[in-house]
Amino acid sequence: MKYIKIGVFVSMLLTTPMLEAQNSPDFKEEQSLLLWKDNLEQLSMENEEECSWEDELEELSRHLREPVNINTATKQQLERFPFLTDIQIENLLAYVYIHGQMQTIYELQLVEEMDKRTIDLLLPFVCVQAVKEGRGYPALKSILKYGKHEALARLDVPFYTRKGYEKNYLGPSLYHSLRYSFHYGDYVQAGVTGEKDAGEPFLALHNGKGYDYYSFYFLVKNRGRLKTLALGNYRLSFGQGLVLSTDFRLGKTFSMTTAEYRAGGIRKHSSTDEYNYFRGAAATVGVLPYLDISAFYSHRSMDGIVEDGGITSIYKTGLHRTQKEADKMNAFALQVIGGNMTYEKNSLKVGVTGIYYFFNRPYEPRLNKYAKYNLHGSDFYNVGMDYRYRLGRLVWVGEAATGGKGYALLNRLKYHLSSDCHLLLVHRYYSYDYWALFGRSFGESSTPQNENGWYLAAEATPFARWKFFASLDLFSFPWWKYRISKPSKGADVMFQSTYTLRRNLSMYLNYRYKRKDRDVTGTGGTVIQPVYHHKLRYRLTYMPGRFTLRTTVDYHHFRQQDGAGYKFGRSQGYQCTQLCSYAFPFPLSVSLQGTWFHTDDYDSRVYASERGLLYTFHTPSFYGRGFRCSARLRYDLNKTFMFLAKFGQTVYRDREAIGSGNDEIPGNRKADLQLQLRIKF
DSSP states (O other): OHHHHHHHHHHHHTTHHHHHTTOOHHHHHHHHTHHHHHHHHHHHHHOOSOOOOHHHHHHHHHHHHSOEETTTOOHHHHTTSTTSOHHHHHHHHHHHHHHOSOSSGGGGGGSTTOOHHHHHHHGGGEEOOOOOTTOOSOOHHHHHHHOEEEEEEEEEEESSOOGGGGTTOOSOSOEEEEEEEEEETTTEEEEEEEEEOTTOOSSBTTBTTSOSEEEEEEEEEEETTEEEEEEEEEEEEOTTSSSOBOSOOOOSOSOGGGTOOOOOEEEEOOSSOSSSOEEEEEEEEEEETTEEEEEEEEEEEEOEEEETTEEEEEOOSOOOOSHHHHTTTTOEEEEEEEEEEEEEETTEEEEEEEEEEEEEEEEOOOOOGGGTTSOOEEEEEEEEEEEEEEETTEEEEEEEEEESSOEEEEEEEEEEEETTEEEEEEEEEEOTTOOOTTOOOSSSSSSSSSEEEEEEEEEEEEETTEEEEEEEEEEEESSOBTTBOSOEEEEEEEEEEEEEEETTEEEEEEEEEEEEEEEOTTTTTSOEEEEEEEEEEEEEEEOOTTEEEEEEEEEEEEEEOOBTTBOOOEEEEEEEEEEEEEEOSSSEEEEEEEEEEEESSGGGOEEOOBOOSTTOOBOOEEOSEEEEEEEEEEEEOSSSEEEEEEEEEEEESSOSEESOGGGOEESSEEEEEEEEEEEEO
16 A cells, blocks of 8 residues: 555656646636536526525635645535535545555545546645644634634725616715634634625714624634534524525536535624524534534524514615615514534434524515415424435435424435446425425425425436536426416426546536426416426636636527417527636736627526626626626735736617616616725735
8 A cells, every 4th residue: 555655646746747837826716616606607597586605605715725634634524525425525534544644635546436526626625734643622822823814805886877876875886895804724713794785875874883784703613522603693504404504505506516415504604695694602512422412592683674563574685775775774683593413423314403483573474375375473483304324325315394384305315326427316395384484405496385396317427528417307386486376387407418628628518498387477377378498508618728718608598388369479598708817927817708698588588607706606697689798807916915806897789778766777888897805914
């Protein structure tokens, strides 16, 4: 074994110089996060609800700058990387236990079940360092002396004026935010965030204390039996999300690599998301080697509308630009208390999660017919049991949950035929009257309610340069949905083939077909016909040296079936996007992107993701005719200062105004400048 290790080390040293040329921080970060951003782009195209991935992207970026030491990595740390299977994690830990500390990162090739593709994904996030015996929790003096500080300031400058600024918006059009964070490895994390959205006042009116939104957090981990302690703002996720999850989930993606979900437990909330978090205290304690107990309490004010002593709606956007929006600010309070108990030993994991939450006044929204069975009342609870069992190459994961109303079931079976072939079967049954305010799980909808379905996916790499992915989802809605005035069903089919000619040249072709029922516009729900949506995407990525070139072409075709005396037309949309970026030998990188789009209507709209600011992900949608161009520049002055600027402009050729209501922009052009400064010390 010793000589095998030496041979691997020497052979990989020969390839290292080729990688040194691409050592720009921006270049390394962008390429390492490529898989996640491709999947996030797919999720954004399917999910109309605004999502924030700041916490997740920030955590991944931190692991790029401070990789996890393989020689000390725990199972929980390795489970953060979704492309690692349970078998690979177990074999990796066993390798270090049996053969001792790794001497080089390239010993990963000697770990059973670790294929080249997985190693390439893992390499940027891990390292190998010698570990001294008897190392314990760091002293406070070391934490204060060697801890890492980061300050991040952002300013958005629009070169247009929305209609709301004429008389309704209370503040200036500038958006700005300020974030400070401190961390010492995974042991201690702390930070504070302040944000003002465009149109909100600053140091005036209802924001007399400065920013419109403040967030603070303090997190301690791995302090003996105390595995996690969170104070301030935090996130929670247990099981498969039927009871409780405020983490983002990739859902139905085009890669089995990110299809498996592992609960995140207690995590910090450092993003500018003003809705999806808890405020209070949470802790996880390891009472036994195989048993963890978590408890949490949250009390926070929330935005919404209160009429006649009752809450009629919950306001999630966090915008307080007009007096009407400001009146919704902190209108009521929500308290949450709960816990989780998890037993994990060998191949078995079983957990129980319970949560009780209540408002300070009755929650009685106006329930439309499709929302007849949605959550309402004063106090609520959910209880669920999650489980995971691995038998050889077969992994069974699931959760069963109930509450004040209804119940929900989710089961996944994943079988690894080999390192190059995987099968996944998912069944979910969410009753139409299941209430879970904080539930978020797998499905056609993000909330686990009013949905049943079977999802089958397969991924194979039969040839060295080819990878194929296919999925079929058959779902049904037992009760009405928005714009579907009857129980209905549908199908979602996806196929993708990926060809990697060489390490710096790859392409893929993705096709997706979806069929759902929908009310015919103008009939009041009396006429319902199926709609068919076809999406085709081709993407070519070429990275010669310091260049990155990416071409994306989309075609969308939408049709609603004729019938019942109604005849419906078809609509289609196209878009072509070209990205060109270059990382200079010194720490400067520049990227240019242009998008041309042409669609018949909103149903055939297209999406085009852009490289944005740090810890952000942006996938705007377009409909109509026009084009968009953007330019992004990043300069790392030294290890302390980083400056990033992005300019973008969208031009429409089929309208004289953009948007409507207070958001209306006169003219057919929309341009803005985003600036970001990071200081690390």
